[in-house]
Amino acid sequence: MLPVDLPDTVRDALLAPLVDHHCHGVRRDDLARAQFELLISGGGSPAPPGTTHFDTPFGASLRRWCAPLLDLEPHTPPAVYLARRAELGAAEVNRRLLAGAGVVAFLVDTAPSDTASPNTAPSNNVPSNNVPSNTAPSDAADEPALLSAAEMGRHGGAAADELVRIEQIERDVAASAQLAVDYLDDLGEELTVRAARAVGLKTVMARLCGLDLEPTRPSRGSVIAAANRRLDEPGEPPTDPILLRHLLWCAIDVARERGLPLQFHSGFGGAGAGRADPAGLSELIKTLQPIGVPVILLHCYPYHRQAAHLAGLYPNVYVDVGLAVPHTAGASAVVVDELLTLAPFHKQLFSSGCQGVAEAAYLGALSYRRALGTALAARLGAGEWSATDAARVAHMIGAGNARRIYRL
Amino acid sequence: MLPVDLPDTVRDALLAPLVDHHCHGVRRDDLARAQFELLISGGGSPAPPGTTHFDTPFGASLRRWCAPLLDLEPHTPPAVYLARRAELGAAEVNRRLLAGAGVVAFLVDTAPSDTASPNTAPSNNVPSNNVPSNTAPSDAADEPALLSAAEMGRHGGAAADELVRIEQIERDVAASAQLAVDYLDDLGEELTVRAARAVGLKTVMARLCGLDLEPTRPSRGSVIAAANRRLDEPGEPPTDPILLRHLLWCAIDVARERGLPLQFHSGFGGAGAGRADPAGLSELIKTLQPIGVPVILLHCYPYHRQAAHLAGLYPNVYVDVGLAVPHTAGASAVVVDELLTLAPFHKQLFSSGCQGVAEAAYLGALSYRRALGTALAARLGAGEWSATDAARVAHMIGAGNARRIYRL
C-alpha cells in the first residue's frame, strides 16, 4: 500500500492510528444503487442519463480498494460491488470499512445531512424524486438515518467526539422560537449548551452565503430585523448574511469562552464555488487572531494552496484537504504534497470528511497514507529531509496536531 | 510518442480518432514571420523587442513535433521552420498538420477571428501596424482568411460541424438593424436560423464582460435602452453587460429548444483574467440545471481545477482544457492529470481550441494523447486502475462523450 522505499520508522508513523478530526455519520441502512450513487457524488445530483457516478476518481478508487474488504477482487464492477454490499448488510460493511480505516478517534459533525449537499441546500424541505429522504428533522425521526458519533466510534473501534454544526443549532432555534428576542436568546444558550459536550464548532457558511462575508459583528437592530424575517420560514437553512454573521459571532464568543476551534467548510462541495475560497476569510482571520480562536479550514480543494498560504501567514489558521483526498483518489498525492509544500507541519491535519458511506472514511485514511507516503518518499529520495523528521511530521499531521488543538 | 509501458488496449484507445469538439478555422494564406508569431502567441501582441514568441512552451513544442511533419529535424530553428512552411505552401502544410491530428470530426467556431484576441477585442476596427488584418467583417471579404468548417474537415480527412458564436450573430444583427425593436427581433431569429445548422452554441463573454455576470434575464426595458445605445456603434464587439446577458438568455432559449450545448470560453486567453474564472458561472449553472442546457467550459486554465470541481458538482457541466494543452505543451501532462484528478470521466472532453495555425490542431491532439497516456500510465503503474477502465476512459474523453453530448 505504501511506497516500497520508505524507512521502517516512516512506515510505522504512516500506519499509526489517525485522528479523523472531521467526518459525518454514515448511513445505517442498506442502500439501493441510485441512493448509493448520490452519496458518492460530489454534488448530490444523479449522473446524466447513460452515465454513472462510479466513473469518477472516487468510484474507481472505491472499486479498487474497498472491494477487497468486501472479499471481492480489485476493480470489481459496480453491480457486483453493490450486490456484495447488500449481501453483507450495511452494519457489517460499516464495521469493516470504519475499522479498516485505522482511526483512533472520530470527531463527528452530527447534523443531519440535509444541509450538506450544495444542490439541495436552499430547498431541502422539498422532497426530490431522486434524493434519498434523510432530510427529516433530527428530533422527528425514530431512528436517524446516520450513525451517531458514539456509533461511529463503536463500529470503528475508536473514540468519538462531537462537533457542533452551528447552522443546525440555528435551525432548531428558528423552528421553536416565537419572537425575535427569544430567537436571539435561545441561539446563544443553545450554542453554549451544545458546545459544552463538543470538542469543536463547525460552520458551512461557505455553502450558504460564501466566505467573503463582512468580518464584523452586525448591529443588534439589523439582527432583530433579520430574525423577524427568519421566523417566517424557520424550516429552511439560514441564508441571510446578517443572520449568518450574527450566528458566526455567537459561535466565536462560545469558542473563545470554551477554548474550542472553529471549523470552516471551504472549497470542495461549496455551492457558490468561487465564494468558497478560504482566501475570502482573510479579514475575519485577522480579526480572530487576538481573540485566540483557532480557524480550521476543511477540504479547501481547489483552493488548498491558498489555504496552505493562510496557514503559513496566520498563527491561528489550520488546514486539511479532507474529503478532497478520497475524491481525488489515486491522484491525491499531488494534493497532499501541495499542502506539505507550504503549510507549516504543525498546522496540517488529517480528516476523511466522510459523509453518508463508510467507503469515504476508509478511502480517506488509505489515500491519505498513500499520498503522504509518496510525498515523504520524494523528500527522502531527494535528500531534503531526514527519516527522523519525516516520521515526526507523519505523527504530527496524522494525530498529534489534532490532539493538541482539540485537547483530546 | 506514448509512454512505453502502456498495455495495447490503452495504447489503441489513445491512438483512436478524436472528436475535436472546439476549434477555429486556420489561415489559408502563407504567413510572414510577424503574422505567424502573433498567431502562436497567447495574447495577440508582438513579443517585446529582442524576443520571440517561439521562446514559449508552444514555440518549443512546435519546433519539436511539427518540424518532422514538414520533413525537418526536431528542434529546428524558427527561421528554418518558417522557410520550409513557405516552401510547401499553406494548403499543403494545413493538410499535413490537420490530417496528422488524427481527428474524426471537427466542431468549428466559424466566427472571423477578430473577436478572438484579448488585446484587440475592445477596438478591433482600428487597424494596428502589427496585427495582420483579418478583421474585416465576414460579409465584406471575397475570400475569408480562415478555412471554413467544411474545408477544415476536407483538409483533415474528417467530418465537420459548426458552432455558432453568439457574439458574432449579435454583431451582424447590430450592423444591419435600424431600430432597437428590430435588433431584438432579428437577434432571436438569426440565432434560431443559425442554430438550426449547428451542433452547439458558443460564447466569449469571458473576454467581453467576465463570467461573473448576473445570472438572470434582464428586463425588456433595460435591454431596449441598451440596444439603442448599441446601435450607435454597431461595428464594435458588444460590451454592455445588459445586452450580453440578453444575448446569453436568447442563446439559452435556443439551446433549450434545439437540445444544443452552450460552450463558454473560460480562463485561458480571457482578457479580464480573474473574471474569466469559470467559478463565476456557478449561479448561472444552477439556474440552467433544471432547464437542461449543458454548459461546456472551454480551456479553463489556470482555473481548470475549479472547472473540474464544477463538473463534479453539477450534472449539466462539462469541461476541457482545450488550447491550454498545446500551449502548456510538454508540461500538459500535469494539466490533463489535474482534470482527471477530480472531474467525472463522463464530463471531460478533448479539443484543440486551434486558432489561426494548423500547428495548434496537430499539437493539441498530439500533446493530449501524450498527456493522457502519461496520466493513465501513472494510474496503472500504481495499481489504481485496471487497463480495461483506462482504455474505456480514453475512448470516452477522446470521442465518446462528445458524440453523446453533441449527438454526432
Add this chain to the structure above:
Amino acid sequence: MLPVDLPDTVRDALLAPLVDHHCHGVRRDDLARAQFELLISGGGSPAPPGTTHFDTPFGASLRRWCAPLLDLEPHTPPAVYLARRAELGAAEVNRRLLAGAGVVAFLVDTAPSDTASPNTAPSNNVPSNNVPSNTAPSDAADEPALLSAAEMGRHGGAAADELVRIEQIERDVAASAQLAVDYLDDLGEELTVRAARAVGLKTVMARLCGLDLEPTRPSRGSVIAAANRRLDEPGEPPTDPILLRHLLWCAIDVARERGLPLQFHSGFGGAGAGRADPAGLSELIKTLQPIGVPVILLHCYPYHRQAAHLAGLYPNVYVDVGLAVPHTAGASAVVVDELLTLAPFHKQLFSSGCQGVAEAAYLGALSYRRALGTALAARLGAGEWSATDAARVAHMIGAGNARRIYRL
C-alpha cells in the same frame, strides 16, 4: 545538487551567476531564537505555543542546506544551528550565505522592513513584545538594522543596485509635509530624485489595499482631500485607496520618463490574500501597455499560474516566483515548473525575495537551481527540448532577462 542526468552545457548554465532582481537587506546583528523564528516565518507572528517555525518547508530546507555552510551536518537540530550561527557571528554568516548564493548582482529594496510583514503592517509603530524592533524610521537610527544595497553586494561578492519602494517614499513625505499641496509636490519630487539612482520601482500595494484597485488616475480634488486626512497620521503606512492610486500613478509617470520597470509584490505574504491575486491587475496592465512601463509580478504563489498566464497575454508583464521558491523549498520544482509551463521564457526572472536573514538568499538561489534543473531534465528526458535550448533558457531566466529589462 543538480539532477545527475543533465548535459554539461545545461549544468553550466544552471550554475552560472544569477541576477537576484529583487531582495531586501538582511539583518546585520546576531539574532536570538525568537527573532530568528519570526524572520523565517511567512507571516511575522510567533508560532503557536509548543510549535516552531522550523517545522516548515523553509525550516527543513534551512537545516538541510545551510547547515553545511556553517560547518554542520545536514538536518542539524535548530538549537545546534542557531548556536553555531551565534558562534560565527552575523557578519561571517552573512558573508558565507550571500557569497554561497552565486549571485552576480543584487537588486535591493532598501525600505526598512517595517512595512514588509502582513501582520505588523497596519500598526507598525506600536512596538510588540514579540517582534524585534527594526521598525525605527531609517533616518533616526544610527546604524540601520539591515544591510544596505552596497553591503549586500560587498558581502555577496556581487554588484548591487537599488529598487525604490514607493510606499516608503510616501511615508517619508507624509512625515515631513505640513500641507496637502506640499505633500503632493514633495511626493513627485522625491520619487524623481530617488528613481534617478535606482534601477526599478516597487510597490507593496497588494498588502496595503489589494491589487484589484481602480486602474485610473484619481481626480486632483479627491487626492487633496485624501492627503489632508493622511497628514493627520503620517507615521502609519498609507492605506487610503485614493492616495495609493495617486502614488501609483506618480510612480508610473516616473517609470515612464526614466524607462524603469515597476515591480508589484503579489500573492505570497500579501495580507489580503485573495486581493493579492495578480489577475486583479489585468485592467491596469492593459492601461500601461501603450505607456510602455514593464510590470513585474513578484512571488505570485499561490497565484503563479495566473501570473504566468498574464505574462503570456500581455507584452509588458514579467514574472518570478521569488520568495515562494525558498519557502516551498524541496517542492519548489513544482512551482518553478508551473511557471515554465506557460510563461514565455523571455518573461521569467529569478529572485530570492530574501528578507531579514541571508539563509533566504542562499536557499532561494539553491532551490531555484535545483528546481529549474529538475524541470529541464524532465523536458530533455521526454525529448521535448534540445540541450541547446535548455541551456539558453536557463541563461535567460537566471540573468539575461533581468539584464535586458533593468538595463544592467
